[in-house]
Amino acid sequence: MTSPDLTLPQVEAIAREAHRRQTDKAGRPYAEHLAAVAEGVRIRGGSEQQRAAAWLHDAIEDGALSRQWLEEAPLPLRVKEMVLAVTKRDGEDLVAYTGRILATPGALLIKESDLAHNADPERLAVLEPATRTRLTAKYAQVRGLLGLDGGVGPTERRDQANPADG
Numbered sequence: 001m002t003s004p005d006l007t008l009p010q011v012e013a014i015a016r017e018a019h020r021r022q023t024d025k026a027g028r029p030y031a032e033h034l035a036a037v038a039e040g041v042r043i044r045g046g047s048e049q050q051r052a053a054a055w056l057h058d059a060i061e062d063g064a065l066s067r068q069w070l071e072e073a074p075l076p077l078r079v080k081e082m083v084l085a086v087t088k089r090d091g092e093d094l095v096a097y098t099g100r101i102l103a104t105p106g107a108l109l110i111k112e113s114d115l116a117h118n119a120d121p122e123r124l125a126v127l128e129p130a131t132r133t134r135l136t137a138k139y140a141q142v143r144g145l146l147g148l149d150g151g152v153g154p155t156e157r158r159d160q161a162n163p164a165d166g
Contacts, residue, residue: 003074008048008055011075012038015055018064025135026126033117034058040113047106053082054110061087082107086114098145112148115139 006014015034022030038054046054052075059065060083070080085104088097101107117123119139124132143149 005074005076006052008052011052011055014065015059018059019062022062022064024123025131026123030058030062036117037110037113040116041109044109044113046109046113049076049079050082050106050109053079053086053106054113056083057086057110057114059083078106081105082110086111094142094145098142101146108146111142111146115143115146115148 012035016031019030019034024030024033034055034057037057038051041050041054056065056070056079060067060070070083073080081104085101085107101111119136124136127135140149
Protein backbone atom coordinates (compact mmCIF):
# COMPACT_ATOMS: atom_id res chain seq x y z
CA MET A 1 0.00 0.00 0.00
CA THR A 2 1.39 3.39 -0.94
CA SER A 3 1.09 6.34 1.39
CA PRO A 4 -0.99 9.33 0.32
CA ASP A 5 0.81 12.30 -1.17
CA LEU A 6 2.08 14.97 1.18
CA THR A 7 -0.26 17.93 1.52
CA LEU A 8 0.86 21.45 0.71
CA PRO A 9 1.09 22.37 4.44
CA GLN A 10 3.18 19.24 5.04
CA VAL A 11 5.53 20.15 2.17
CA GLU A 12 5.84 23.68 3.57
CA ALA A 13 6.69 22.32 7.04
CA ILE A 14 9.31 19.95 5.58
CA ALA A 15 10.90 22.76 3.57
CA ARG A 16 10.94 25.14 6.53
CA GLU A 17 12.55 22.51 8.74
CA ALA A 18 15.08 21.47 6.07
CA HIS A 19 16.21 25.08 5.56
CA ARG A 20 15.83 26.24 9.17
CA ARG A 21 19.53 26.88 9.76
CA GLN A 22 20.08 28.57 6.39
CA THR A 23 20.02 32.26 5.60
CA ASP A 24 19.96 34.12 2.31
CA LYS A 25 22.69 36.46 1.04
CA ALA A 26 21.24 39.28 3.14
CA GLY A 27 21.28 37.17 6.31
CA ARG A 28 17.50 36.64 6.42
CA PRO A 29 15.98 33.23 7.25
CA TYR A 30 15.93 31.23 4.01
CA ALA A 31 12.33 30.16 4.58
CA GLU A 32 11.29 33.75 3.83
CA HIS A 33 12.54 33.27 0.26
CA LEU A 34 10.73 29.95 -0.08
CA ALA A 35 7.50 31.50 1.19
CA ALA A 36 7.87 34.43 -1.24
CA VAL A 37 8.43 32.09 -4.20
CA ALA A 38 5.43 29.92 -3.24
CA GLU A 39 3.28 33.04 -2.87
CA GLY A 40 4.56 34.34 -6.19
CA VAL A 41 3.50 31.08 -7.83
CA ARG A 42 0.06 31.35 -6.19
CA ILE A 43 -0.58 34.93 -7.31
CA ARG A 44 0.57 34.05 -10.84
CA GLY A 45 -2.16 31.39 -10.99
CA GLY A 46 0.00 28.37 -10.22
CA SER A 47 -1.39 25.03 -9.17
CA GLU A 48 -1.02 23.40 -5.77
CA GLN A 49 1.61 21.10 -7.29
CA GLN A 50 3.58 24.12 -8.50
CA ARG A 51 3.32 25.69 -5.05
CA ALA A 52 4.64 22.47 -3.49
CA ALA A 53 7.54 22.48 -5.94
CA ALA A 54 8.17 26.16 -5.11
CA TRP A 55 8.59 25.27 -1.44
CA LEU A 56 11.14 22.61 -2.45
CA HIS A 57 12.80 24.47 -5.35
CA ASP A 58 16.17 24.98 -3.63
CA ALA A 59 16.16 21.99 -1.27
CA ILE A 60 18.40 19.68 -3.31
CA GLU A 61 20.60 22.41 -4.78
CA ASP A 62 21.29 23.81 -1.29
CA GLY A 63 21.78 20.38 0.30
CA ALA A 64 18.81 20.84 2.63
CA LEU A 65 17.28 17.60 1.33
CA SER A 66 18.81 14.82 -0.73
CA ARG A 67 17.85 13.73 -4.19
CA GLN A 68 17.09 10.32 -2.66
CA TRP A 69 14.65 12.00 -0.26
CA LEU A 70 12.88 13.59 -3.23
CA GLU A 71 12.78 10.31 -5.16
CA GLU A 72 11.24 8.48 -2.18
CA ALA A 73 8.93 11.27 -0.97
CA PRO A 74 5.20 10.68 -1.35
CA LEU A 75 4.80 13.44 -3.93
CA PRO A 76 3.27 13.46 -7.40
CA LEU A 77 5.78 12.78 -10.16
CA ARG A 78 5.08 16.24 -11.66
CA VAL A 79 6.17 17.93 -8.42
CA LYS A 80 9.40 15.95 -8.42
CA GLU A 81 10.00 16.78 -12.09
CA MET A 82 9.50 20.50 -11.48
CA VAL A 83 11.86 20.49 -8.48
CA LEU A 84 14.53 18.70 -10.50
CA ALA A 85 14.00 21.04 -13.47
CA VAL A 86 14.77 24.15 -11.41
CA THR A 87 17.67 22.51 -9.54
CA LYS A 88 21.01 23.68 -10.93
CA ARG A 89 23.53 20.93 -11.54
CA ASP A 90 27.26 21.24 -10.91
CA GLY A 91 29.05 22.49 -14.01
CA GLU A 92 25.84 23.00 -15.97
CA ASP A 93 25.69 26.01 -18.27
CA LEU A 94 22.75 28.39 -18.25
CA VAL A 95 21.50 27.35 -21.69
CA ALA A 96 21.13 23.71 -20.60
CA TYR A 97 19.60 24.76 -17.28
CA THR A 98 17.02 27.10 -18.79
CA GLY A 99 16.29 24.60 -21.57
CA ARG A 100 15.38 21.98 -18.96
CA ILE A 101 13.09 24.46 -17.20
CA LEU A 102 11.35 25.31 -20.48
CA ALA A 103 10.98 21.60 -21.33
CA THR A 104 9.35 20.71 -18.00
CA PRO A 105 5.64 21.48 -17.70
CA GLY A 106 5.01 23.81 -14.77
CA ALA A 107 8.64 24.68 -14.00
CA LEU A 108 8.76 28.06 -15.76
CA LEU A 109 6.27 29.64 -13.37
CA ILE A 110 8.34 28.51 -10.38
CA LYS A 111 11.54 29.93 -11.84
CA GLU A 112 9.78 33.16 -12.82
CA SER A 113 8.62 33.61 -9.22
CA ASP A 114 12.09 32.71 -7.90
CA LEU A 115 13.75 35.26 -10.18
CA ALA A 116 11.20 37.93 -9.26
CA HIS A 117 11.95 37.53 -5.57
CA ASN A 118 15.71 37.25 -6.08
CA ALA A 119 15.71 40.44 -8.17
CA ASP A 120 13.49 42.42 -5.80
CA PRO A 121 15.21 45.83 -5.47
CA GLU A 122 14.57 45.96 -1.70
CA ARG A 123 16.20 42.55 -1.31
CA LEU A 124 19.16 43.49 -3.51
CA ALA A 125 19.63 46.89 -1.82
CA VAL A 126 21.16 45.34 1.31
CA LEU A 127 23.92 43.58 -0.65
CA GLU A 128 27.37 44.93 -1.44
CA PRO A 129 27.33 46.91 -4.72
CA ALA A 130 29.54 44.40 -6.59
CA THR A 131 27.34 41.48 -5.51
CA ARG A 132 24.18 43.41 -6.39
CA THR A 133 25.53 44.23 -9.87
CA ARG A 134 26.67 40.64 -10.50
CA LEU A 135 23.36 39.14 -9.39
CA THR A 136 21.25 41.67 -11.29
CA ALA A 137 23.09 40.79 -14.50
CA LYS A 138 22.80 37.06 -13.82
CA TYR A 139 19.05 37.24 -13.14
CA ALA A 140 18.50 39.33 -16.29
CA GLN A 141 20.44 36.79 -18.37
CA VAL A 142 18.36 33.89 -17.03
CA ARG A 143 15.11 35.84 -17.60
CA GLY A 144 16.20 36.47 -21.18
CA LEU A 145 17.03 32.80 -21.80
CA LEU A 146 13.61 31.86 -20.42
CA GLY A 147 11.81 34.39 -22.62
CA LEU A 148 10.55 36.33 -19.61
CA ASP A 149 11.70 39.70 -20.93
CA GLY A 150 9.47 40.67 -23.82
CA GLY A 151 8.27 37.92 -26.13
CA VAL A 152 5.58 35.75 -24.56
CA GLY A 153 2.99 37.58 -22.47
CA PRO A 154 2.04 36.66 -18.89
CA THR A 155 -1.15 34.81 -19.84
CA GLU A 156 0.65 32.63 -22.38
CA ARG A 157 3.46 31.96 -19.87
CA ARG A 158 0.95 30.91 -17.23
CA ASP A 159 -0.75 28.59 -19.70
CA GLN A 160 2.58 27.07 -20.75
CA ALA A 161 3.75 26.78 -17.15
CA ASN A 162 0.48 25.44 -15.78
CA PRO A 163 -0.94 22.95 -18.27
CA ALA A 164 -4.59 22.09 -17.80
CA ASP A 165 -3.74 18.48 -16.95
CA GLY A 166 -1.90 19.57 -13.76
